[in-house]
Amino acid sequence: MKIVIINYGAGNIQSIMFAIERLGFKATLSNNRNEILSADKVIFPGVGEASSAMEKLIESGLYTLIPNLKQPVLGICLGMQLMCKSTEEGNTSGLGIFDVDVIKFAPILKVPQMGWNTIYNLQSPLFTEINENEYMYLVHSFYAPLCKETIATTNYGVEYASALQKNNFYGTQFHPEKSGAIGEQILRNFLNI
Template identity: 80%
Template sequence: MKIVIINYGAGNIQSIMFAIERLGFKAVLSNNPDEILAADKVIFPGVGEASSAMKKLKESGLDSLIPNLKQPVLGICLGMQLMCKSTEEGNTEGLGIFDVDVIKFTQKVKVPQMGWNQIYGLKSDLFKGISENEFMYLVHSFYAPNCDEAIAITDYELEYASALQKDNFYGTQFHPEKSGAVGEKILENFLKLNSK
């Protein structure tokens, strides 16, 4: 199985690579369109600021490639947010895969939300064998509101979508690669998904 992690300069790549290696697979870092298109699974990571990350995607042409991928694609954290219509962070237009706009938590709660929080309302094969209310590791100031494409919910000030799915596209606001055995099970489930 060929696993490609999209390399566009948006941090957090090593911990994903190590998590995949622990599952017995090897991932390749690439921003080469041909290599990404040929992958069985694509992981779209992201740590950083939305507008500068989007700028890097546009410079490399990945902004038009990613929405047209046919194999299972997993966006993590900022990667998931960039797959949405837009984000308030830097007033950034997203890739428009998920039909939801990312907004900022209010000042009523500590921002960023940093640490462990529960996921529930689980839908999709991504959560096969995962119990309701498991704790996952999150670090974020912006969130995707609960919507039709939500496949997991987390409560922080309000209920929001901590995972999204549309067709072959999946996104997690939490970091599966930093969420212990449960997170690794979610990554393993992603790697086991059938390609379209």
């Protein structure tokens, strides 16, 4: 199986590569259009600030490539947020894959939300063999509100979409690669889709 992690200068690449290796696979880090197109599975990571990440996607031409991919694609954290219509972070447009706008947590909440929180209302093959209310690791100040594409929910002062799915596109606000055995099972499920 050919697994490509999109390389556009966003962080958390190494931990994803190590998690894939622990599952017995090898991932390639690439921003090459043909390599991404020929992958069986694509992972779109992200840690950092949305508007500068979007600029990098536009500069590299990945901005037009990603929404047209036909194989299963998993966006993680900022990767998921960039797959939405827009984000309040840096007031930037997204890739428009998920029909929802990312917004900032209310000022009364401590941001970023950092640490472990539960996921529930699980509704996708991504969560095969995953129990309701399992704990996942999150670090974020912005969130996708609940919408028709929500496949997992988390509550942090407000219920929000901690995972999204539309057709072959999946997104998790949490970091499966940093969420122990449960997170690894979610990555395994993605690779089995």
